[in-house]
Amino acid sequence: MNLPYQPGFLGLTPGHIILIIAGLVFIYLAIVKKWESYELLPIGVGMILANLPYTGLLVEPSPELGPAQAGLLGILRYYGIFQFTILPQLIFLGLGAMTDFGPLLADRKGFFLGAAAQVGIIIAFFGALALGLWGVADFGLREAAAIAIIGGADGPTTIYITAQLAPELLGITAVAAYSYMAMVAVIQPPIIKLLTTKQEREIYMKPQLREVSKVERIMFPILLLVVVSLIVPGVAPLVGMFAFGNLLRESKVVDRLSHTAQTAFIDVLTILLMLSIGASLPAETVMQPETLMVLGLGLVAFATATAGGVLLGKVISRISKDPFNPMLGASGVSAVPMAARVVHHEGVHANPGNFLLMHAMGPNVAGVIGSAIVAGVFLEMVLR
């Protein structure tokens, strides 16, 4: 058939159609179910665009190409993620400006819960390595580390690490991280109920928190930046931007910068990053058996992270002189603020007089720091 140009439908494969439908499902979940709408909607659109044949949108810039021959999504992916990994780093600035460390500083037990929840990363790491060693999947140290970070429940960290360690898994690990973050309310409650007794879930905690001074609020991001960067230099870009954003917020002298970082800045970055992630899911790379394994391992990582936090919560509950609800450990999974909301909801369900939201926000933001630290160690040691 002689046609003046090549229509897209001639290049459609079953894989393309499946992923276009998957993109539509993401858009449906974002609009109708309101699951992680800010992420899933642009990812869904990116997936559809990436799987329309002959558009040229995914063509990455290279010296061999002439001017204006690279595609929009290819340029975004190349410069924003693979070449400079600038998008996930900058998005941390906005996240820092949006984060209130007050609950964490008021009750410092949250720091330990944020670290304990990273056990999910370790479990998934060994799971991926085992699949690689048994020859089930082509996973080495780099791939295992990238997959394991899904357990940190932190999208930008997952993208940052995967882009450097296993770029071919970028799309699927990022989608797994954001999808499971959206499904926290489904994944966590059964694990919490399995690991805690009714009496433990009913433990009442007074809703008030210690008042945090301005000195503490200002010094915390500065100290965090210095301490973490000195111990794990590989994670300085993430923690540095996170601390800088938080300092903009807490200093109270640059309200316009803080406001911009929390709104327009992070919104623009979210659009660019999520479109790039969606564009990293063409049928040619996704329709592999490894994809299902990554999704499975991600789920294991998420579940074990929740379990690790709850188990440490039980230990703290036993030794703490003040009443401590062990469910708070589940909020150490750094899906901010969904994990904290789930714990609060479960707390109210068990004891209608309980108000755990602010107690849960502490471990929740500590989880972001914890997952970034573990990711930094992985990056340093795997790339060595």
Added chain:
Amino acid sequence: MLNIGIILMFSWMYAVEIALSGIITALVIMVFMVAIMRLLQIFSEKYDNGQPATESPVSKEVVYGGSSSDEQLVVDRKAVAAITAAVTSFLEEQVPSYKAGKITVSREPLPTTSKINWKMAGRKNLLQNRFKLEKIRRNKQRENI
């Protein structure tokens, strides 16, 4: 075969090293941050006169709900002092400058459909020569308006 086994063993050992390093580093940093922030809190309370610059999410000492036996409403002394000071200040500064004048009570007539109001409206129209103007308009004598 033996070589592959050795490589696998070293690979696993290095993986264990990575995993342990990750979790231990996270814990060490968290412990370090807890210690530093505790020191900073002590410093802050000592040299900042314990003045909180920012409010906690839930006001201190105000307890509501709950199932514990000590459930009660405790009013924050600082809040009481602040409210008392504000009220006192208001009374001292505002009351002396206030001069009470003659108080009159007036009421805007509410629109009703009672006969009296219709009469009042008719009289008002007469006063405004509305009928005359209407008659002129109907006779198309606009030039006389």
